[in-house]
Amino acid sequence: MNSFGVIFRVTIFGESHGRSIGVVIDGCPPGIPVGPEDFKPDLVRRKSGRKGTTKRQEPDLPEILSGIYKGFTNGAPLAIITTNKDKISSDYDEFVDIPRPGHADFVAKTKYSGFADLRGSGHFSGRITWGLVVAGVIAKKISKDAVIAAKLISAGGSTDIERAINKAVKENDSIGGIIECRVKNPPKAIGEPFFYSFESAVSHLVFSVPAIKGIEFGSGFAAAAMKGSVHNDPFIDKNGKTSTNNAGGINGGITNGNEIIFRVAVKPTSSTGVEQTTFNFATKKMQTLTVKGRHDTCIALRMPVIIEAVTAIAMADLMLIDRGIYFHH
Amino acid sequence: MNSFGVIFRVTIFGESHGRSIGVVIDGCPPGIPVGPEDFKPDLVRRKSGRKGTTKRQEPDLPEILSGIYKGFTNGAPLAIITTNKDKISSDYDEFVDIPRPGHADFVAKTKYSGFADLRGSGHFSGRITWGLVVAGVIAKKISKDAVIAAKLISAGGSTDIERAINKAVKENDSIGGIIECRVKNPPKAIGEPFFYSFESAVSHLVFSVPAIKGIEFGSGFAAAAMKGSVHNDPFIDKNGKTSTNNAGGINGGITNGNEIIFRVAVKPTSSTGVEQTTFNFATKKMQTLTVKGRHDTCIALRMPVIIEAVTAIAMADLMLIDRGIYFHH
Amino acid sequence: MNSFGVIFRVTIFGESHGRSIGVVIDGCPPGIPVGPEDFKPDLVRRKSGRKGTTKRQEPDLPEILSGIYKGFTNGAPLAIITTNKDKISSDYDEFVDIPRPGHADFVAKTKYSGFADLRGSGHFSGRITWGLVVAGVIAKKISKDAVIAAKLISAGGSTDIERAINKAVKENDSIGGIIECRVKNPPKAIGEPFFYSFESAVSHLVFSVPAIKGIEFGSGFAAAAMKGSVHNDPFIDKNGKTSTNNAGGINGGITNGNEIIFRVAVKPTSSTGVEQTTFNFATKKMQTLTVKGRHDTCIALRMPVIIEAVTAIAMADLMLIDRGIYFHH
Amino acid sequence: MNSFGVIFRVTIFGESHGRSIGVVIDGCPPGIPVGPEDFKPDLVRRKSGRKGTTKRQEPDLPEILSGIYKGFTNGAPLAIITTNKDKISSDYDEFVDIPRPGHADFVAKTKYSGFADLRGSGHFSGRITWGLVVAGVIAKKISKDAVIAAKLISAGGSTDIERAINKAVKENDSIGGIIECRVKNPPKAIGEPFFYSFESAVSHLVFSVPAIKGIEFGSGFAAAAMKGSVHNDPFIDKNGKTSTNNAGGINGGITNGNEIIFRVAVKPTSSTGVEQTTFNFATKKMQTLTVKGRHDTCIALRMPVIIEAVTAIAMADLMLIDRGIYFHH
Numbered sequence A, B, C, D: 001m002n003s004f005g006v007i008f009r010v011t012i013f014g015e016s017h018g019r020s021i022g023v024v025i026d027g028c029p030p031g032i033p034v035g036p037e038d039f040k041p042d043l044v045r046r047k048s049g050r051k052g053t054t055k056r057q058e059p060d061l062p063e064i065l066s067g068i069y070k071g072f073t074n075g076a077p078l079a080i081i082t083t084n085k086d087k088i089s090s091d092y093d094e095f096v097d098i099p100r101p102g103h104a105d106f107v108a109k110t111k112y113s114g115f116a117d118l119r120g121s122g123h124f125s126g127r128i129t130w131g132l133v134v135a136g137v138i139a140k141k142i143s144k145d146a147v148i149a150a151k152l153i154s155a156g157g158s159t160d161i162e163r164a165i166n167k168a169v170k171e172n173d174s175i176g177g178i179i180e181c182r183v184k185n186p187p188k189a190i191g192e193p194f195f196y197s198f199e200s201a202v203s204h205l206v207f208s209v210p211a212i213k214g215i216e217f218g219s220g221f222a223a224a225a226m227k228g229s230v231h232n233d234p235f236i237d238k239n240g241k242t243s244t245n246n247a248g249g250i251n252g253g254i255t256n257g258n259e260i261i262f263r264v265a266v267k268p269t270s271s272t273g274v275e276q277t278t279f280n281f282a283t284k285k286m287q288t289l290t291v292k293g294r295h296d297t298c299i300a301l302r303m304p305v306i307i308e309a310v311t312a313i314a315m316a317d318l319m320l321i322d323r324g325i326y327f328h329h
Helices: A036-046 A089-096 A105-111 A119-124 A126-142 A161-170 A198-206 A220-225 A304-321 A324-328 B036-046 B089-096 B105-111 B119-124 B126-142 B161-171 B198-206 B220-225 B304-321 B324-328 C036-046 C089-096 C105-111 C119-124 C126-142 C161-170 C198-206 C220-225 C304-321 C324-328 D036-046 D089-096 D105-111 D119-124 D126-142 D161-171 D198-206 D220-225 D304-321 D324-328
Strands: A009-013 A020-026 A063-066 A078-083 A147-155 A177-184 A212-217 A260-266 A276-280 A285-289 B009-013 B020-026 B063-066 B078-083 B147-155 B177-184 B212-217 B260-266 B276-280 B285-289 C009-013 C020-026 C063-066 C078-083 C147-155 C177-184 C212-217 C260-266 C276-280 C285-289 D009-013 D020-026 D063-066 D078-083 D147-155 D177-184 D212-217 D260-266 D276-280 D285-289
Touching (some): A020 A126, A020 D009, A020 D063, A036 A126, A063 D020, A089 A119, A105 A119, A119 A126, A147 A161, A147 B220, A198 A212, A212 A220, A220 B177, B009 B126, B009 C020, B036 B304, B126 B304, B147 B304, B198 B260, B198 B304, C020 C126, C036 C304, C212 C220, C220 D212, C260 D220, D036 D126, D089 D105, D147 D161, D198 D304
Antiparallel strands (some): A020 A078, A177 A260, B009 B020, B020 B078, B063 B078, B147 B177, C147 C177, C212 C260, C212 D212, D009 D020, D276 D285
């Protein structure tokens, strides 16, 4: 199930230590200008290199295999790949018998009957999100009037994010974070009842991204403690502008034209330098495990651009689906 | 987009004040015993009648049109409907010009160019979840070893739910709530990377249900404030049991066999008896609006069974998809 | 797998002798005028009653459960059913042990482990095509500039169709036929490479209809014996009109604006009054079988309207998919 | 719409003269042995080089980017590409204004608003079927007990195929052909009513392949001229073997265990060396056109392996879908 989308359809492939990873982007309208340099800004935002991110260094250069002709999308699917360069696969041998707590090692082994590639977490690696960011660049061109911006608003429970990360690095531990995504000037009236609401599309994609544990739209969990008379957003003009925005820009699963707002919770990276005591499935005994490898202290640092990408993908698909366009717009 | 599921596929139809509402359940294995009485317990849990729920009384009796033969599923799709009886449609006329804050009136009118049926919120009504509960009854029979139980754990910000509801009724206002869903003995190793993770499937369905504003799995938003060394769940036996369960039973989007735990945030019902000031799109002026009609004070009261239903639907679909079964299990 | 279509999505349900049969039509643009009487002309064309058709008489009246409001589609799915009235189910008991040659009895029993409803062929019955015709009526309104016309051009190998049917009735046997479908003024440039070509969409639907054994577009099988210099259709004007039409209006899986032409082969009804010798799976011996029941001598007589319906369904879906619309039309 | 399949899902990409072409194969069970050499026999059968095929020579070597680990499928999607080497793109410039009769030039230009890559027919090229053959190799491993064999049974209307091709080469023209595909020992009881019958799945895929104009199963178009008493296939043993096989191994859209038989009609290659008179869309005048480039005299020569591939893909998907397996097999 490595594809998502109804019309604008993204297919992802690759393993962390395999030959290449990539993405196929289907259903893209023809005539959209795309150059190799267009991917750079978002790919740079996803890269490691800052404090708190892994030492693995990948050039991440996109190779466009198809779908672009003379600088424009040509109506055929785009296939874009990048080659994995900086792999140290020996780090992963022991995790077959001692699956890392919090990782996919155990479920991958179970589900795929021992055939899964566990090196660098294989197909479960955050590395696979490279293709999402690439697809997001295209998707942003489709919903080009919208301004999508996600940022990390807390890490390890603190809004002083730099300090929280420094502390975690010093403790050789990892920390989680919360990302907020806002879309100004979103396309109005997208989202398809009953089963492809705007929130359904976005949350479906968001929970495909490794390490996400929660999502809330508008006032979110806080809404559960509110009264209706306070939570409701009164309309104040003929465009449907509302005076408050507890709905996060969505009513009945459909965008109402106000700013879209949602937040996602990112768990701390499962790989932590702290020694853990866990089960060895070969010896059938508990034992200590120290995960070496190279890992992100706070994977949430690299995620805002990924959250933007999946938001753009959801919006592009919903825009292309909206059949009201066909007859009435 | 009124269908969901890859193999076990649910299609929903109907409007709140239309002739009938219903559901088609496709992809159900043959040979599952189903009688009309099987739907009763879950449908009763969804019904109004308790304090804090609407005065609209619907018999909600399921009419099975197809898919059952001699008391068993026959391999063909089940179509099950119920007739809307207790409709008072005159209540809704003014909402064309004065869309109710927090409701789908505005977006429905915009998206469907004025052709939407707004009576009782039409296809956006919580009434449409009747079909989800019916499909959930079938889905629970497919994942029959699992024990799914959802309950309201807070309302209006308080764990004393009865008191919170009494207060809201007295104030003629509405309140939200938080529902927790747990699945004991879940099927192990279901969930499909990259785009149909267990969380993606569940959240997609959950956000199809009207009034949901957030979802979190396991430690959820609290995970964002935790260290990896604390959040990770160490394995403690050969079945993959973990000593803690911050993951909520899911790693890498795949169930690990431990209890599945997630929570959803339900906003306060948009219909509240409190007077609101909002925009009149005909007069182009702000005005007061008092929503009459019959409404739930706390729609979250009726939702645990709906959350169970969508969980069962997601699990049934993921079980039937799992191709590992075919070759190795 | 009882649904078809990407945006305009048709879901079919029911068994020949069940309570009701029906169809859910999703993805229909809002604002299309639909009245109950609109279904009559096409449903009448599908009905039995003429010489050569079954004596089973069904009123076939459509009950619209949802999706229409004040005479127009409202953006929500249409659910339309009809009740089975004229059932004689005792005719079918013996076919469990002695599956009728040419029928689905054997495969249904095998696939559904004995739980299938074989009465009147259950979900495999031609009766289920009622829902296709109903969906076709809506689909024709979407592709309203196109004129779709299918007719029976031969029966039992003869173009004197009446005579062929009279002969078959007298022999108490059944006969097949060939239906030709033409679409004048079709929507131009619909069809989606690589896997949803116009022919793929139409043939997929056509082969869902019971009793179809072949389909050919344009010159079809005759093309295999032609030279390229003869088969190619030269363009003769700026609209893309061609002087010949061996392509049947389709190049590269996409409509070129010329008349669409295809033919389908319908086998003789499997139920024939002639005695057959076949295997009894209970006694494990060969024996004679005379199929009673009420059956069509030439099921192809009732099929032109069904072929039109599936053509319209395919066209409607492809029109709503075409993303070129979004940016450039 | 460059993906096909529900569980076993094939996504195709690339243009004839682009950087690379390829395929993503998703939903493949883990643990299937796959080596690079496994693709060779089928890819060789698809290659040019024989008399009657194009002079374009492509090494066609598959590069496996993902999905294989230690010689086995690992549960993640396979991505396999090959690089286009032998391109002469200057041949195609004039076809923008003078679309070649029988080709996709005209529809591609119309549908994609002038942005399509027409070089070598771009995404419409038969070259794109390389990915189908690669996917077919994997699919054949899933349905490994079945023996799928397709062959060219006539060309240019003659069963003396060599002679027909020699004649066409001499005339500098192209010819069509008929391919018959048979599956011995097919999986029994696959095919999903109502909309994913065995014939629907196969025909959908077959009509994705360029140049196909018709398909018939079993007795096919000849059935239209037969009586039911002759066409019906009596059962003769407890496994469901039938004495005749007019059904081509399929009843009610489901395989009955007998040999599957179908034939497809392939039109003559649109590119022919014979001079044609057609419309120039720039000058708005008719003119002569001689298509140079390098082309197949009889593209049907290279197609049997493609027809086998799509048959295997359809079978693999239907096998993995069959939910009867889950509960009863």
